[in-house]
Amino acid sequence: MSLKIYNTLTRKKEEFQPIDEEQVKIYTCGPTVYDYFHIGNARAFVIPDILKRYLEYKGYQVFHIVNFTDIDDKMINRAEEEGVNIEELAERFIEAYFEDTKRLNIKKADAYPKATEHIYDIIELIEILEEEEYAYEVDGDVFFAVKQFEDYGKLSNQSLEELASGSRVDINEKKRNPLDFVLWKNSKAGEPSWDSPWGAGRPGWHTECSVMSMFYLGRKFDFHTGGVDLVFPHHENEIAQSEAVTESQVVNYWLHNGYINIDGEKMSKSLGNFFTTREIFAEYDPQVVRFFLISKHYRSPINFSDAELAVAQKGLERLKNTVQRLDNLIAGDQQELKPGSSVEYEELTELIETKKKKFVAAMDDDLNTALAIGSLHELAKELNTLINTSDLQLAQGLISTLEKAADFFAEAGEVLGLEFSGEEIKDDNLVAPLIELLLKIRSEAREEQNWDLADQIRDELAELGVKIEDTAQGVEWKLE
RNA sequence: GGUGGCAUAGCCAAGUUGGUAAGGCAGAGGACUGCAAAUCCUUUAUCCCCCGGUUCAAAUCCGGGUGCCACCUCCA
Known part of the structure; x- marks a missing residue:
């Protein structure tokens, strides 16, 4: 029996054929670390974890990369709002990411590269694109010319014309084609920036994933995962960038998980109708949250x-x-x-x-x-x-x-990724109230002069390592 | 307008190389129990949005229709 996977690229279930029989390579679009991740993001992290675990079950070794987007508009805006610098903001939410994913029992990736650690690799990629005439510079901004890339639209199954006709893209006079996207952004005063051949600026969002995925996984790897909303434009653009350089297919299988909805409406940070994962943890065991996320097929939208x-x-x-x-x-x-x-x-x-x-x-x-x-x-x-x-x-x-x-x-x-047996991780706060409860019963027994019961409670608690002392001030206890 | 997807019992949900509807929750009945709770068992769709077609046989294939969602702008 072999694994079949629905590939967004071909819109078919395909039999999984690893590039390397021993090791399977997966790239997952990770979070932009400007906030706690919400339950929708959680799904996008749990699903690749299921893929990974199942591949391991099948005997493969898995090499998994998850990136952190730590520089973009959202990062800049949030840092400003909170009056912290961007590095601090990123650090805080990267830490939160690890806490939350750990509670969801998501296995650690092999590396978590940050966009800001790969600025020079990004610049290098853009330079190549420019040399090959896939990119052009206008006033310090560099754009990818979608018309130069023949296969543009192959992932989302759209032609340039179709995309253009429904386009809600802002008219940007600098662009040759409205669908051209930013590779390098000329920075405004006060914004973080890096020196580049086009002046001070920062990378566009799509570029980092092309660079980091190929940096860690090579020019050909097995899986790329993310939410459906990333199909276009993010992953479409990623394909354009990467394959313009490699001139061959980089990713074999594109996996996209469905949305989480609230009352049939999509949940998203921009709509504001979201719950952070840690908010939900306050009410439900993370295992339950994980169980909920995988109790429906990963491509179906699910209602939360x-x-x-x-x-x-x-x-x-x-x-x-x-x-x-x-x-x-x-x-x-x-x-x-x-x-x-x-x-x-x-x-x-x-x-x-x-x-x-x-x-x-x-x-x-x-x-x-x-x-x-x-x-x-x-x-x-x-x-x-x-x-x-x-x-x-x-x-x-x-x-x-x-x-x-x-x-x-x-x-x-x-x-x-679920634990069906064994000790549940009980809230430590439970121990004290339980002992207090037993002591209360013991006190009542003593009042009724039911010494047998009172002594039984004391002796058996002692066996469990709880020492009871009857003092003038009342009953005290301690753990041995 | 283009693209992708969905429509199965009160609710959630699986199910296409066509073969006679998984599972969960709720409900009902029962077991257990001093009482209660918990737990467990049994049971719940003549039928899979509608119409037509192919076939010995269709939820599954084909044609048409209706409704819903998503993407085409940052979003998992």
């Missing part, structure tokens, strides 16, 4: 709401519950085991295999996480039915079969 998250929470809990029961049974008192024949559980073993195959087939089919999760639910249902059987005998054959099921859940969890 409190109700949807609540549904995701219940769905995830259901799976976790089953795995927990499984773990409990497996860890159960081994002495109680009765001899059992493995033949009895052959059916269950087959079932696990079937669901596993379904899971893999779903992931193979354009990363159909929704279907894959469905197979987990199906297995959970079967296991629960079995576990609920009152005359369930803990025979050795059953235990090893249940272990297979638990292994499968662990494996699936690794692919999906």
Whole structure:
């Protein structure tokens, strides 16, 4: 079985053929670090993480680059608003990015280049484009001449004429063609700038991704990911820049995730109807947020709401519950085991295999996480039915079969980036109130002179390392 | 105007090399339970926006229509 991926470039599902059998290269358009990222951005970071994890599951080594856009209009404006310098602003939100992606259980990329670290590489690329007559300079601005690039429009499946007719582009007298885009921007007074052959200025947005992707991944790499809104113009322009230089296809597979909507309307920073990911973390476990994001196919638009998250929470809990029961049974008192024949559980073993195959087939089919999760639910249902059987005998054959099921859940969890079993990360704040609660019960028991219960609470808490002291001022406790 | 996509039960949602509708949530019934909660099980679409066609067979293919969303301006 092999992985099939929908390629925006060809508008078809294609069988994945790695350039290098050993190592797959992925470039992801990362955030502009002027704010906390919102739940829509989160999707664009989780989806490539799923791709990466699944490729690793399939035995590939993955080399993944995520860039930070740390110089552009938004950065300049926000820095000014907040009265900080741009570097500080970038640093702050890069840190926030790492915190938030960590909580979403997104694996680290191999490198996180910043645009400002590659200014001279960007200048070099523009110089080549200028030499080859793909670019022209007007008063310190440098533009890419889209007419010079024959394939312009191939990603968004648009011809220049079509793009022009629907164009809402501002008329810029300097441009030869309204669709020409800025490679190098002449800086205004007070703006950050770098010296260049065209005077002081800064790079245009699209250029950095061409430069950084080829710098780290070479002139040919496997995947480029981003949100659908980046198809045009960002990725279209990136193709133009890169391929004008390489004269051959740079990216094999373009992956674009769908939007997150609010009440059917797209969520975006410009519309202001967005929720930052960390805002949502205050209400929901990051695992739930991740589960929500992958419970639908990555190319479909998804609606975001409190109700949807609540549904995701219940769905995830259901799976976790089953795995927990499984773990409990497996860890159960081994002495109680009765001899059992493995033949009895052959059916269950087959079932696990079937669901596993379904899971893999779903992931193979354009990363159909929704279907894959469905197979987990199906297995959970079967296991629960079995576990609920009152005359369930803990025979050795059953235990090893249940272990297979638990292994499968662990494996699936690794692919999906979810933890179904094990200790939940409980809020530390829970410990103190719990102990206080027990102490209150103990006090009540003492008042009723129920010394047995009171002592039991004290002794068993002591075993757990909680030492109780009855003082004149009341009950005190401490952790040993 | 161009381009891409969507329309499946109360809600969310999977499903095209055509073969007789996954899964989740809610609802209903039940198991368990001193009570409650939690948990678990069962159950819910004669039918997949509409019309027509191809076929032994279509949610899946073809033609036409309707509605919705996105991109064509910074946006994941």
